[in-house]
Amino acid sequence: MIKKRKVRTKAQYPQPGPAQLGLSPREVCAVSGMGLTTVREAIKSGLLPARRIGKKRQVILRADVEAFLQNLPAHAAEAR
DSSP, X not given: OOOOOOOOOGGGSOXXXXXXXXXXXXXXXXXXXXXXXXXXXXXXXXXXXOEEETTTEXXXXXXXXXXXXXXXXXXXXXXX
């Protein structure tokens, strides 16, 4: 029997508290509205700094998330 993998939607990601400094990649998704793949790609490319705790756990500082979002290019509206 093949076991089905449970897929979470953004609404099911854990919601961090306002005073929480370190966020998991899923919590970054909940705070920023970005998808998990986008967050992981930003970490892998070095655009979003992440720290490791142990072998697997990644922690992203809230300040780094805010700086990452501030440095994204602004979207210009198309002229019609």
